[in-house]
Amino acid sequence: MNFVIPQLSNTSVCMKDPQRVRDILESMQKAGSNTLQVISDFDMTLTRFAFNGKRCPTYILDNSRLINDECKLKLKELLNTYYPIEIDSTRSVEEKLPLMVEWWTKAHELLIEQKIKKDALALAVRESEAMLRDGYEFFFNHLHEHSIPLLIFSAGIGDILEEVIRQAGVFHSNVNVFSNYMDFDELGVLQAFKGELIHIYNKREGALLNTGHFRELRARPNVLLLGDSLGDLTMADGVQDMENILKIGFLNDKVEDRRQSYLDSYDIVLIKDETLEVPNAIVRFLTGNE
Numbered sequence: 543m544n545f546v547i548p549q550l551s552n553t554s555v556c557m558k559d560p561q562r563v564r565d566i567l568e569s570m571q572k573a574g575s576n577t578l579q580v581i582s583d584f585d586m587t588l589t590r591f592a593f594n595g596k597r598c599p600t601y602i603l604d605n606s607r608l609i610n611d612e613c614k615l616k617l618k619e620l621l622n623t624y625y626p627i628e629i630d631s632t633r634s635v636e637e638k639l640p641l642m643v644e645w646w647t648k649a650h651e652l653l654i655e656q657k658i659k660k661d662a663l664a665l666a667v668r669e670s671e672a673m674l675r676d677g678y679e680f681f682f683n684h685l686h687e688h689s690i691p692l693l694i695f696s697a698g699i700g701d702i703l704e705e706v707i708r709q710a711g712v713f714h715s716n717v718n719v720f721s722n723y724m725d726f727d728e729l730g731v732l733q734a735f736k737g738e739l740i741h742i743y744n745k746r747e748g749a750l751l752n753t754g755h756f757r758e759l760r761a762r763p764n765v766l767l768l769g770d771s772l773g774d775l776t777m778a779d780g781v782q783d784m785e786n787i788l789k790i791g792f793l794n795d796k797v798e799d800r801r802q803s804y805l806d807s808y809d810i811v812l813i814k815d816e817t818l819e820v821p822n823a824i825v826r827f828l829t830g831n832e
């Protein structure tokens with residue numbers, strides 16, 4: 543397999559069971575790219591975790607001029623309080639879950655207080671330091687060229703992530719997004735968030751609420767899943783009649799603490815890899831290297 547996909551020998555790549563990866567890939571390739579769908583997390587999966595040694599923004603609005611200094615400070619305090627809990631491998635998901643709901647709820651309330659205007663979002667994204675991972679053009683464009691559906695499933699803010707990929711020129715017709723969307727009043731001012739909250743540990747529920755999407759894709763039982771947290775592993779739980787799933791996990795932070803749990807859960811773990819080189823090589827392989 544390393545001969546077929548040389549990128550699987552990159553130093554960032556770890557696999558608990560390379561033979562299993564080989565078997566899944568062979569089976570998916572044999573089934574053809576018209577049976578494939580891709581499901582990916584957004585923040586720190588399609589976007590970079592760090593650049594030039596500095597952490598990239600997670601929430602994108604955190605540093606924007608759409609929010610005042612007091613709000614920035616409060617969002618930062620929330621991040622400093624809850625992010626260590628999010629990545630703490632000694633706590634169970636059950637223990638983390640209510641705390642994540644608390645984090646997301648407080649952050650959304652703070653953003654609503656800022657009376658953010660819909661028509662200011664594009665500029666805020668343009669001015670932000672959000673960066674898609676190297677190789678994103680190939681990833682998005684190749685999936686589009688081969689008519690492979692890409693579902694971006696994010697606990698971030700849908701309006702913002704759509705703007706990021708729109709400005710990058712890759713918001714193609716094969717892309718669907720499940721995320722938290724802003725609700726604007728008749729003057730275009732943020733007044734709430736729509737629908738059920740999506741946070742890092744309830745993507746399974748989010749997937750099961752969207753049965754229509756997965757029903758439309760029932761002729762595509764082979765899934766390539768990309769994530770950066772253990773919560774992302776449930777993003778494909780709504781897929782109907784799944785035949786094969788290959789899970790690729792980016793391990794960006796607290797590597798030694800979390801290495802084993804990522805190896806136990808993801809088929810391929812990419813350690814501190816800021817690129818989409820490996821997912822791109824896999825996508826190329828699954829589309830017959832065309």
Ligand SMILES: Nc1ccn([C@@H]2O[C@H](COP(=O)(O)O)[C@@H](O)[C@H]2O)c(=O)n1
Pocket residue numbers: 583584585586600601620621625628645646649695696697698741742771
């Ligand atoms: N107020 C918040 C809430 C969440 N985050 C981070 O954003 C990530 C969003 O989730 P994805 O599903 O797109 O990965 C999550 O991992 C949180 O760390 C934040 O920065 N501020």
